[in-house]
Amino acid sequence: MTRAKIAIAGFQHETNTFNPNLTPVSEFERADGWPAATRGQDILEVFPGLNIGIGGFIQEGQDFDLRPILWCAAEPAGHVCRDAFDTYCGEICAGLKQHAPLDGVLLDLHGAMVTEDHFDGELEILRRVRAVVGDIPVVVALDFHANISPAFVALCDAIAIYREYPHLDMAQTGVRAARLMRQRLILGHPFSRAFLQVPFLIPLSDQATGQEPFAHIFSGFDDLPVPGLISADAASGFPAADIPNCGPSVLAYCTKEPAAQQAADILLGRFLEAEQQLTKSLLSERQAIQKGVELLQTSARPVVLADVQDNPGAGGTSDTTGLLQALIELDLAPAVMGIFADLACIQKAWSAGVGDHFDHVVGQNTQIPGLTRKTATFEVVRLCDVPILCTGEMYKGIAVDIGRTALLKIVGPSNAIFVVVSEQRFQCLDCALLEHFGLDLSDARLIVVKSTAHFRADFDPIAQATLLVASPGLHPCRLDQVSYENLREQVSLIKASPGRDVFAQT
Structure with a gap:
């Protein structure tokens, strides 16, 4: 036949x-x-x-x-x-x-x-x-x-x-x-x-x-x-x-x-x-961090903060500073953040080497009105130049190649704030993208992911709670604040039309 x-x-x-x-x-x-x-x-x-x-x-x-x-x-x-x-x-x-x-x-x-x-x-x-x-x-x-x-x-x-x-x-x-x-x-x-x-x-x-x-x-x-x-x-x-x-x-x-x-x-x-x-409510950066710290008083399991509007998997730039700035200023709990896409930062990290420090202006490439740049001093904790093998259900077995990467620690806050930085944008949807650098996420306190929902498959099982954060970014989630010009007349942002x-x- x-x-x-x-x-x-x-x-x-x-x-x-x-x-x-x-x-x-x-x-x-x-x-x-x-x-x-x-x-x-x-x-x-x-x-x-x-x-x-x-x-x-x-x-x-x-x-x-x-x-x-x-x-x-x-x-x-x-x-x-x-x-x-x-x-x-x-x-x-x-x-x-x-x-x-x-x-x-x-x-x-x-x-x-x-x-x-x-x-x-x-x-x-x-x-x-x-x-x-x-x-x-x-x-x-x-x-x-x-x-x-x-x-x-x-x-x-x-x-x-x-x-x-x-x-x-x-x-x-x-x-x-x-x-x-x-x-x-x-x-x-x-x-x-x-x-x-x-x-x-x-x-x-x-x-x-x-x-x-x-x-x-x-x-x-x-x-x-x-x-x-x-x-x-x-x-x-x-x-x-x-x-x-x-x-x-x-x-x-x-x-x-x-x-x-x-x-x-x-x-x-x-x-x-x-x-x-x-119409789920999205928390501001400060509200999310403060709520996360409250939850940490009752359970040892980490709290995930999702930076939903800077999701590179939805066209975000993966380099906005709203949540990072709030983490540093509030300085309320240890935190891990990923994945921050910043080629200039990676170049400085690799030039400095593990154990050394460098200053960098975070968010200098962000093209979003109202977002401030943040100058910080970073300690280079670990460097990586090989693809990272994912282990979660969605991407299991896939080696993610996002160029050179680095685990950095921000110098200054009393609480340890770690940031995973990469050359290429990629959504933080798999625990392996952070654990690859030696981080034990089960012992983490606040975990900040630049993702909207894909992270849930791998991060929700280890977290006591997930909080969605409306930090500014190019992926809009508050649609009533978006200026659309080309939608067909039958579409509403809030209420269905007949x-x-x-x-x-x-």
């Missing part, structure tokens, strides 16, 4: 349109937490076993004749450069032509890419892919934070979306996408579908699926009480993107259109019912 010939490719970027730094080709070509741009047969060697969507394609698609083309991703930042977008779209389309005729295409995309020319990067990718392959089945795996448009849904035969935040199921989403491809090929015609957009935006700080109300919203998708259910999913949206189709959405595939619409209505209802719960966008097709 002839195996279905399926092309596989990936091109991912989560674009923070409030970050002024463009994302060029070089950012996709280097490795960080994920592999560097990978091409052709190397994809079949690199990705199996990794928690990445295309790895799930490979795992589940053993009965397919897989034709790997390209996979690339870059750390979240500003708009994708025109040259980068055209380069990688061109590679994917050239590969599709090379492997033609094909029976289907599996794409590992993000869903929140914005380029210099396109509000909806993924829609343009699909348009270019369809121009090459025509009407053959195209199935896509998307990130939990995708901003999905009706036009994008119309161009896909099926979409599978991460269901967990932290994203513990990226590879499993790839598996689900490959299974949808198999079902689509067996069926021989498109699924019936329904797509609805949620009429309000939700900050990432409210989106963790281990906490309510998202724990309920994202539960039981495979068990919805509708006949002929094939698949149902929801995307929570990425609100750091000022684009028309920013925001959460739900979609369903069934054997009949009325059932698909029923499933989508159920999921939309969950969002609407939860709206009033989606209107909704509907896309349904048999």
